[in-house]
Amino acid sequence: MPVIDMPLEELRNYQGVNPRPKDFAQYWERAIGEMKSVNPNVELTPSAFQVPYAECFDMYFTGVRGARIHVKYLRPKNASGKHPAVLIFHGYSSNAGDWSDKLNYAALGYSVFAMDCRGQGGHSEDVGGVKGNTLDGHIIRGLDDEADNLLFRHIFLDTAELADIAINMPDVDPGRVYAMGGSQGGALTLACASLEPRISKLAPTYPFLSDYKRVWDMDLAKDAYAEIRQYFRMFDPAHQREEEIFTKLGYIDIQNLAGRIKGEVLFITGLMDTICPPSTQYAAYNKITAKKEHIIYPDYGHEFLPEISDKVMQFFMK
Template identity: 50%
Template sequence: MKTYHDRLKELETYTGMGEKPADFTDYWKDALEELDRINPDVSLQKAEFQGTHTECFHLYFTGVNGSRIHAQYLRPKNISHPIPALLQFHGYRWNAGDWCEKMAYTDMGFAIASMDCRGQGGLSEDLGSVRGTTVTGHVIRGITDTKEKLLYRQIFLDTALLARILMRFEEIDAEKLGVFGTSQGGGLAIACAALTPEIKKAAPCSPFLSDYQGACCHQECQGAYLELWDYFRILDPCHEQEQDFFRQLQYIDIRNLAPWVKADVLWGIGLEDKACPPSTQFAAYNALTSDKKMIIYPEYGHEPFPGFQDKMMQFMTELL
């Protein structure tokens, strides 16, 4: 039986499976140029929920393919000078959650925007049609169409556009942005930081969206990566299109985006995670070149980690 230290030694050198496409940089350069041409048509609508010391708004903007994207936006009342802002991203298929959950951040002096991912459980639209299957999940949406139709390309761009919008708000200090999230939210935090070099702090926890081919090799893998298995079971049972399938996914793999991250990174991981196996997370973490720290919970899986939220809050308050 391997010890904790044996496992860790292997993980610290793991870089994932498959190769970054030769046109990966051009792919995302073109995507960001597409973002430059979008008029986001930002709308702020006062929310039905308000805090004693916090203003709450529905923030809407237009993203790729004309979809209207929704985020909760909260800021302290009576702002006298530009303040730091945080972007929060939610777990797979879920939504931005309850307003009151963000008030610890506004009480500390942050503004915070929590985005609903398009096509999932919140108020955002998904107007992008694709050819081919959409069976069982969002990772494979667009997989049999052109690589520009991959749904997570659009979601990654939504995160970057939201960051740009916040940086234009007069109450926000554009030089003091942080991003965070858990599971899918953790993966989106890395993607957002990679596509938005102005971001100074990133705190992913148990991130999804990394090393898809490696994830498929885990017999014990559970959760969202199972949709990759479902794809093969239903549509390619003999893996005749396996090479093309995983080549497409390389474009939306955060381990390939990780080297672009300029932010300081605080990363939470459980070594018993079956939903987002530790190897998939280390594949992205090991690709980071910015200042980084990983907090490891050896006996924990895909679940909340004791003390991590406090550590993350302390990490972000360095922006204040």
Template identity: 45%
Template sequence: MLSFEMSAEELLTYQGTNPRPADFDQFWEKSLVELAATEPETEFAEATDFPLPFAKTEHLYFTGTGGYRVHAKVIRPHNAEGPAVLIFHGYGGEQPKWVELLPYAARGFTVAALDVREQVAFRTDSQQANSFSLRNHLVEGLDDGPEGLLYRHVFLDTRRLADIIGALPEVDETRIGTTGWSQGGGLSLVCAALAPGIKSTASVFPFLVDYQRAWELNLEKGPYDEITTWFKKRDPRHLREQEVFTTLGYIDLQHLAPKVQSDVTLYIGLEDQTCPPSTQYAAYNKLGGPKQLRVYPDFGHDDLPGALDEIFQSFSTNL
């Protein structure tokens, strides 16, 4: 274990490498004001492809920043108990299949799964007719400054989803949990930072953290290899290196982590060369609320045995 990383003791005190922009807090305050000024134009449409006798299955559409029409799947039990769970998917993937949402719905929880914009899953009219992009989203918009970063919009989409689900009459907005793996693990923490009412978060090996550290490790594996590719194509002599990492700092989860007040459980595989452990600890060590670790010494970016079951049981008990 830890064959390529710092020691276990160093991980517990590591505070990150990627610079924090001087106006980070103001940037996100301004971004949230922009989101609030964007009419959500919320629409729930019956999901006729997956009817259930005990719940409504629906396609949710809403408008996010930049005028993008965002999609999510929602299951709303007829006898809802108040809690809700927001699920975020991995990088380049799509939200879970309907059947994968059933455990929470059967428990009486409202459950919503976001489709991350531009990641080739459920298509909306906001996408270009022939667009097909699986990668490079990390550096998408980098040349346009922090306001142009694709992930700035995605981060704000998580807040809008939390607002919409929290406002449903059957949902208690103080009993919402967030969860996901990899990109979804990162977005589950982002949502908890930007939507302060989130009660509980289960984040599995989160992506979107400490970009400069991931780049310096030079593991040449996706998704952080997109940064190296960007330098090769845009700045081969690294004349803009400081500017690049400072710009990425606006969407670096470790800088949002102090705003997270939810109860967080973070799952880490110490041999993870996709989302290196040190990057994850950079966020964990800065979390503002109650937190606990689940460490898997011999696992990388893999299925972590017992994690899904434990997350379900934890939400069932604590939400």
């Protein structure tokens, strides 16, 4: 088998190299406290897209720092009793996608919540307000400011706030709320279940936002991670602040959150992934202490993975 990263035996024991801030736990407890102090002020507007067996709504709620977050919300019509729900998170710079690609879960009797990440390709609001570079790059947004102002901190909290909203819907079974997504969506799936332990099942596919220093060491700070290289070239060309920068990124490194997960995990990795290297994914997977299973695609990279949508659906249904 070709190898673009560590041998599989090493991957299974790899624990990551990016620094973990000493006050990491306190940082996230403070962040969760801020999230819980926000009145979400949920608003539902019927969408122009409708089908006979589900109601479709544009949902908006207020996240931390006052941003209004948009969600495509589908709920089954005529459901008997409380039913499951699935949260869907999208890839970097994209959006929640079409209504029609969520109808499979609505047809099964699930509510579906597909969130637009703030400031990306959908309708969620980016309220800005940080010092430093804002040309592009959500990983580095707020890196020259206080750590509490990192943009992905806020996006991670949006996922947890959405989970709380879904769990408390009167027609949703709070014990059957699931999360899924690929790439950035895989990272947000892990972050959501880390910050909201009531997520009972989660299916992250080749997650992004993990073990930033490993990405750098592999010379793969390009494509989705290109902004890290851009940041060093523009703001720290001699790497005098390298340890400080990677330590601050450690606050929004999903491998450091993974140990908080309580739900059952179905984790998917392609071993030829040069966008989100396998070792960075294993850094997160190996820290999960909850029940877990790892599906590996030896010949696939950061791309469509055959049969994976079926496997995820079966995982949620069983």
